[in-house]
Amino acid sequence: MTTTIQPRRFLRGLTPYIPGKAIAAVERELGLKAVVKLASNENPLGPSPKAMAALRRSLADCPLYPESSSPELRDALARFHKVDPASVIVGNGSDEIIRLLCEAFVEQDDEIIVSQYAFIRFKQQAAMMGGKVIEVPMVDWTHDLRTMAKTASLRTKIVFVANPNNPTGTYNTEDEIAELLGAVPFSTLVVLDEAYHHFAAALPGFPRTVPRLLERHPNLVAIRTFSKAYGLAGLRVGYGLADPELVGWLDRIRMPFNVNLPAQRACVEALKDSAFVKRSVALASNGRESLAREIRALGLEVLDSAGNFVFVHLPVPGRQVFHALLKHGIIIRPMDEYGLVKSVRITVGTPAQNRRLLDALRRVLGPARNAP
Ligand SMILES: Cc1ncc(COP(=O)(O)O)c(C=O)c1O
Incomplete structure (x- = not known):
């Protein structure tokens, strides 16, 4: 049937x-x-042994629900980034943050700007909400942020930028990102997905997004993950940093207990193991x-x-x-x-x-x- x-x-x-x-x-x-x-950009070293020890210790707490908004990890991230805990949202992978952003902010027919060959989850998730996805061609396999900025209008709800980008591995400089932020309407969110930022931090001109750009731009959302440099992809933890008002909306619509307790504890320790x-x-x-x-x-x-x-x-x-x-x-x-x-x-x-x-x-x- x-x-x-x-x-x-x-x-x-x-x-x-x-x-x-x-x-x-x-x-x-x-x-x-x-x-x-060698297919999912995981860490061949595995995770930090300190994170693993915390994971093992926390297994005894599995009969209990975790604290719903991951407050220990949220506070640890706030201290780590020197931001207000209200600016931090923790998700079941940074994938969940992308999903929450689309669910919270994309109305039917809102325009969403992505780059050609940008991380594919952006356009998939925006399309699920009925967003109209506009793809701007790359130049030299790199996001053309100037053309993306020119494409943005009052109809544009989100501009997604993965920096460095997956799958191309190319990156945009702080000057380019700052120019984009200065050019889009205040009503447009700029989502900067920095899943791979650790690997790019030493490259010329790579942005210091947190806290420098974040402090200056209330329409900026930075996304990070524990799946790559921290080697914890299987635990599924990512987070977003943004203005507390924006975070408040994401917090309202996330699943209760979206991040499990062992994962929260392991990530607190992972952050310390520089x-x-x-x-x-x-x-x-x-x-x-x-x-x-x-x-x-x-x-x-x-x-x-x-x-x-x-x-x-x-x-x-x-x-x-x-x-x-x-x-x-x-x-x-x-x-x-x-x-x-x-x-x-x-x-x-x-x-x-x-x-x-x-x-x-x-x-x-x-x-x-x-x-x-
Ligand atoms: C650019 C980018 N953003 C987000 C993600 C999602 O990562 P996770 O959900 O494991 O945090 C990935 C995964 O490969 C990625 O490449």
């Missing part, structure tokens, strides 16, 4: 987000062991340089990356290389979802994982290049 019940009309054309393939799935499907996942974050950043920045160099030596084009991943253009379909690498026990990310069928994104691993990837890539690309 087929049902005649229809979802809301804005949901009808939507396709689900395609996550990186899981290690367990590859091991199950191909009967392989020791599979390496030595661990430093190690993660060093591993990613050294790794991305050497991976880019070695992959370029194979004759492929690799974009300069400000993240913990590299974006590679191939002479053959990315999905073909993805499947070939799976057979070598390596998972990378094809970019079909972005309409980039001859590109892949590869997360920087440990030096040993990177070497394994490069060996496999050399073998795979030999025959692949000769393919019709």
Whole structure:
């Protein structure tokens, strides 16, 4: 029997987000062991041991509901960033913050501006609310913020900017972001998703968003995550920083108990372990340089990356290389979802994982290049 019940009309054309393939799935499907996942920009060092210790200690509290608004973590983040706790909202991954922003602020037919090849969740989530998504072409694989600003009008509710961007790994400078903030109407939210900011902080002109830009612009929302440099993707914790009035709206519509207690406690400890974050950043920045160099030596084009991943253009379909690498026990990310069928994104691993990837890539690309 087929049902005649229809979802809301804005949901009808939507396709689900395609996550990186899981290690367990590859091991199950191909009967392989020791599979390496370089597909979701996770931290190859794992999490801080201090965060893990807090996680284990808090397991005893699992029979109880957590405090609903994650107050310990919220206060810790406020101290860490030197902002008012009322400016902080904690979410089930930064994905939840993106969702809350769209649910709270996007009315049907509101314009939402994103860059071509910007992190795909922005346009997916805005479209679910009936928003009209306007995509502005990139220039040199980088957000063209000047054209995005010119495109904004009083009809524009949100301009989303991922900085650095996933999947391209490119970034915009503080001057460019400040110019965008100065140009859009006061009624337009600028959402700056800085999931990868740790890996870009040392690059020339990278913005000091918190607290500098945040203090000056009440229409700015900064988004951060514990999934990348902190190595806690499985716990699902992200957060937003914004004017308390904006945060108040997000807080009103989030699910009660949206972040579980062990995750809250682990993140409080993760924030304190700056030595661990430093190690993660060093591993990613050294790794991305050497991976880019070695992959370029194979004759492929690799974009300069400000993240913990590299974006590679191939002479053959990315999905073909993805499947070939799976057979070598390596998972990378094809970019079909972005309409980039001859590109892949590869997360920087440990030096040993990177070497394994490069060996496999050399073998795979030999025959692949000769393919019709
Ligand atoms: C730019 C960007 N923003 C947000 C997210 C979501 O991260 P999470 O929900 O794990 O915090 C990701 C995940 O890859 C990302 O690349």
